[in-house]
Ligand SMILES: C[S@@+](CC[C@H](N)C(=O)[O-])C[C@H]1O[C@@H](n2cnc3c(N)ncnc32)[C@H](O)[C@@H]1O
Ligand code: SF4
């Protein structure tokens with residue numbers, strides 16, 4: 001995840017991002033994506049979680065989920081994403097959400113919106129939920145065929161309208177693939193009409209029901225085209241849209257290069273990138289699956305470092321930090337790429353392709369022949385980051 005507007009300029013996610021960066025600097029968990037169930041009422045063709053109607057056999061019990069939320073509160077977790085499967089299908093969904101909010105954790109719900117109604121929207125608002133993130137892939141027939149349940153898109157659009165009427169911010173998420181690409185610009189226009197504040201575009205993850213579909217990804221040229229569109233949007237005076245990019249960390253140095261070429265100051269973003277990098281693996285970010293497995297990244301579900309049943313979140317952060325101390329390899333190595341430390345390349349894709357999480361990211365979208373000297377000088381000038389020892393009592397340091 002990389003919030004492009006908030007990274008380089010003022011944006012709607014400044015505050016939470018600053019809290020996450022601070023948590024990481026203090027050696028604490030910065031953000032957790034938690035798949036609270038793998039059960040789902042849709043059967044999307046592309047689902048990297050391979051979610052379906054079944055609950056995983058060893059799913060965390062209600063008591064275990066509550067203990068985990070309390071631990072998140074004790075560690076001062078800034079941001080929690082409740083995802084799935086379909087998170088609203090978990091029987092104690094509201095208990096988890098409301099407890100997390102009472103512990104001052106910012107919660108975002110990642111939902112297919114099929115279970116969203118006005119009462120739920122009011123309850124989300126009352127709990128202080130700023131954003132829900134829902135999925136849209138293209139026009140009616142296309143969307144419904146992709147999720148394999150007729151009528152789904154119409155329900156999602158109704159839910160978005162209700163959420164906006166009740167004052168809950170809405171993010172639209174889409175998986176970018178050769179199938180969805182023809183609909184992307186229409187989706188952007190529709191999102192603006194629906195008063196959606198954030199668009200999340202994630203490169204196709206070739207796992208779960210998309211396993212082996214590497215030729216389903218769009219090209220680097222198409223990613224750069226989308227990057228140029230987003231830069232124009234961010235620089236235009238009549239847009240406040242936040243843009244979030246998943247599984248394509250090289251998008252961020254691309255944007256920095258293009259902004260620098262236009263004479264725009266990117267020092268704010270560079271300073272932050274020197275701390276957290278575009279790929280968040282090892283930076284206090286983690287994924288927890290419905291059975292309590294802890295992963296460095298939600299996109300690589302088979303890359304597990306332990307379980308919440310046997311490891312504290314603090315121990316997990318320390319383990320993940322060891323990954324951050326290793327260098328990326330191949331085209332992403334520091335000697336090969338000027339942006340190695342601010343980007344890192346997608347570690348989940350490296351893991352999936354080779355089994356080595358530090359292997360090169362072969363989906364880099366940068367043009368090889370670009371003159372990088374100006375941006376490289378600015379990166380060198382940005383303040384260096386020093387990580388402190390983990391702070392014993394959150395709030396005390
Ligand atoms: C796994 S779902 C869970 C939340 C909820 N059920 C939903 O669909 O919004 C989270 C997001 O991952 C996206 N996703 C699923 N499979 C993907 C894939 N293979 N590549 C990229 N994104 C994917 C979905 O489109 C959705 O926006
Ligand atoms: S992408 Fe979301 S809605 Fe679709 S099957 Fe997976 S978990 Fe369910």
Ligand code: SF4
Nearest residue numbers: 250332337343345364
């Ligand atoms: S080569 Fe790797 S580290 Fe460098 S910009 Fe591309 S993806 Fe990022």
